[in-house]
Amino acid sequence: MMNETEFDLNLLPVVLAIAEERSVSRAAERLGWSQPKVSIALAKLRAALDDPLFIRGSHGMSPTPRALALLVPTRDILARVKNEVLIRAAFNPVTTTRRFTFALSDIGEMTFLPKLLAYLQAHAPNATVRSVTLPPDEIAVGLENGDIDLAVGYFPDLKGRNFFQQRLFTHSFISLLNAKHPIKGRRISMEEFLRIGHAVISAEGRSQEVFEQLLAKHRIERRIVLSTPHFMSIPFIIASTELLVTVPYAVGESFAKVANIRLIEPPLEIPQFDLKQHWHRKYAKDEANMWIRSVLVKLFSA
Incomplete structure (x- = not known):
């Protein structure tokens, strides 16, 4: 007896097509196959299942009891392949709980x-x-x-x-100062940048590295007064001190909305990322x- 690993599942549509069409030629047309290909598939099925499966009669190809027994599981298998294998499950954002x-x-x-x-x-x-x-x-x-x-x-x-x-x-970077800081203008000078005290954020995120690497490349050493791993305290620290901090631009814009601080351009061109x-x-x-x-x-x- 043939086991499941030897049986060619591609032959199952042939059983269903011949049973419903009662004709090898019409089954071939339905499957989009040539008639000889369907005949060969039927021969393989007969050999695999040790049953004639279909007998030619006055009303076309008549299924044997073995063929009739195959129809329900074959329809189920083909429907599951179509609905669960071939059709990708649709994602509905309205109902998802993902x-x-x-x-x-x-x-x-x-x-x-x-x-x-x-x-x-x-x-x-x-x-x-x-x-x-x-x-x-x-x-x-x-x-x-x-x-x-x-x-x-x-x-x-x-x-x-x-x-x-x-x-x-x-993205780019921007520096932040207390809104009442004595340094004015839209851009801080390099002299002022080197003289002023800095707050430096050493967080897990990698974006801050871009600015730090640029300073290292130009051998610019700041006067670091505060080093912290936290961003969230920065707007309140800057608003109440005369320190300067340089952060990604979108972060600086957000901070300027919640604290008494202003944006000022750094003294050197910073690569965007x-x-x-x-x-x-x-x-x-x-x-x-x-x-x-x-x-x-x-x-x-x-």
Whole structure:
């Protein structure tokens, strides 16, 4: 007796077509096959199942009891292949209860989450969001195993053929001062920049590296008064001291709205850097992942 690994499942549509059409030629037309191909398939079926399956009679090809017994499971198998294998499950944001997980730095949260959460509340009200901050190697593992849907921001370590990326917008840096600081103008001079006390943020996010690397390249040494891993205290510190801090532009704009501080251009040209969304190639065609990527493009692409 032939076992399931030897049986050619591609032959099953032939059983159904001949049974319903009662004709090899009409079955061939229905399947889009040639008549000889259907005849060969029928011969294989007869040999595999040790039964003639169809007998030619006055009303065409008449199924044997063995063929009749095959019809219900064959219809079920073909329907399941069509509905569960060939048809991709549709993602419906209105009804989804999915939790989307993003790898974000704290400045990434400030930049992306307010708009994103507002959009999800309007268009995917039952969806939830989880934000994680992890070392680059753990982010890569999380993207691969599906624990993280997207890494959004500045992640230069996410390279290689297994990671896809899409630019959202380009970022730069801005310096911040107390609104009543004696240094005036739109740009601070290098002399003032070197003389003034600085607050420096050494957070998990990689974007701050761009500015620090530029200073190192030009051998510029600031007078660092405060070093902190936290962004959230910075606007209140700057508003109540005469320190200067340099941060990504979108962060500086946000801080200026909540504290008595103003923006001032740094004394040197700072390279811009791209903020991107990154995902693993395993999930490139995942419906939910595709949808949330399209949302980020809609909200932030420039």
